[in-house]
Every structure is written in structure tokens, then in C-alpha cells.
Amino acid sequence: MDIRLGNGFDVHRFGRGDCVVLCGIEVPHDQGLVGHSDADVGMHALTDAIYGALARGDIGQHFPPGDAQWKGAASDIFLRHAVDLAAEMGFALNNADITLICEQPKIGPHAPAMRSRLSEITGLDIDRVSVKATTSERLGFTGRGEGIAAIATATLVAA
Numbered sequence: 286m287d288i289r290l291g292n293g294f295d296v297h298r299f300g301r302g303d304c305v306v307l308c309g310i311e312v313p314h315d316q317g318l319v320g321h322s323d324a325d326v327g328m329h330a331l332t333d334a335i336y337g338a339l340a341r342g343d344i345g346q347h348f349p350p351g352d353a354q355w356k357g358a359a360s361d362i363f364l365r366h367a368v369d370l371a372a373e374m375g376f377a378l379n380n381a382d383i384t385l386i387c388e389q390p391k392i393g394p395h396a397p398a399m400r401s402r403l404s405e406i407t408g409l410d411i412d413r414v415s416v417k418a419t420t421s422e423r424l425g426f427t428g429r430g431e432g433i434a435a436i437a438t439a440t441l442v443a444a
């Protein structure tokens with residue numbers, strides 16, 4: 286069986302705003318995340334995990350940060366592109382696992398909605414989509430509340 290494994294990592298810093306978009310869900314917060322797009326760090330990490338599994342570069346190569354057309358873009362565009370590229374290459378997404386790293390906001394109450402949104406976008410059964418969270422015990426840039434980091438793993442199988 287042809288199985289591919291990919292990983293992705295992304296960081297966005299906090300800036301002005303009253304909510305953050307994480308895994309496609311708007312989460313109320315006392316700051317926003319800064320990015321060229323909607324700065325959905327979780328979706329960017331998953332998108333990169335899929336590109337990684339396919340050995341087809343990374344999100345910035347497919348959607349250059351300097352390109353005006355992606356300014357403020359909703360990040361489902363990037364994730365859908367990675368899933369479609371997998372299909373073109375004869376692969377289907379098999380499962381996805383994302384860890385969001387921040388002290389605040391608390392992710393737990395929003396994780397079911399995030400899994401549901403990612404399931405809609407990717408076509409994966411919700412039981413194959415995992416969204417987890419951890420603090421970094423107040424250590425480092427996430428611990429100081431300077432931004433949010435995300436790690437993602439995805440497996441693909443030959444369709």
C-alpha cells in the first residue's frame with residue numbers, strides 16, 4: 286500500500302483585533318493574528334503537511350506571501366488546493382492531526398467546530414480529523430502570548 290506522511294508547522298503573531306481564525310473557526314479573543322491571509326495558523330500547518338506528504342513544496346511556493354490576490358484570503362483556499370493536488374497525483378487524504386500551541390484562547394470548547402469545518406473542507410470523515418491544543422507552560426514566544434504556533438501531521442493513501 287502506498288502511504289505518504291507529511292508534517293507542517295506555522296506561526297503567526299498577535300496584533301490588533303478581537304478574534305482569531307483557527308482551523309476555519311472565528312474564536313473571540315482580545316487580539317487578532319497578523320498575516321497576509323486570514324492568518325489561520327492551524328489550516329496553514331495542515332496545508333503544508335499535505336504538500337509535504339506529496340513532496341510538492343510549501344504553502345508560500347504555491348501562494349506567495351507578496352501576491353496581492355491572497356491578501357486577507359480565507360485559508361480554506363489553500364487547504365482545498367492541497368487536497369485537489371493530492372487527488373491529481375492519485376492520493377486521498379487519510380487522516381489529519383493538528384496541535385495548536387498557545388496559552389490563550391482556550392481551544393477545547395471550539396475543537397468540535399474546528400474538526401467539523403476541516404472535515405467539510407477536506408472531505409475527510411470527522412473521525413479522521415483531530416484538533417488538539419497545548420500551552421507551552423508560559424515558556425517561549427507562545428508562553429509570553431506573542432503568537433500562536435501550530436503543528437500538523439497528515440497521511441495520504443493511494444486513491
Ligand SMILES: Nc1ccn([C@@H]2O[C@H](COP(=O)(O)O)[C@@H](O)[C@H]2O)c(=O)n1
Pocket residue numbers: 386387388389390391392393394418419420421422
Ligand atoms: N490554548 C489551549 C491550551 C490548552 N488547552 C487544553 O488544556 C490542556 C492542558 O494544557 P497543558 O499545556 O497544561 O498541558 C490541554 O491538554 C488542552 O486540552 C486548550 O484547550 N487550549
Ligand SMILES: C[C@@]1(CO)OP(=O)(O)OP(=O)(O)OC[C@H]1O
Pocket residue numbers: 295296319320321322323324325329344345346348349350351352355363
Ligand atoms: C498563506 C500566505 C498567503 O500569502 O500568507 P500568510 O497569511 O502570511 O501565511 P504564512 O503561513 O506566513 O505564509 C504563507 C503565505 O503563502
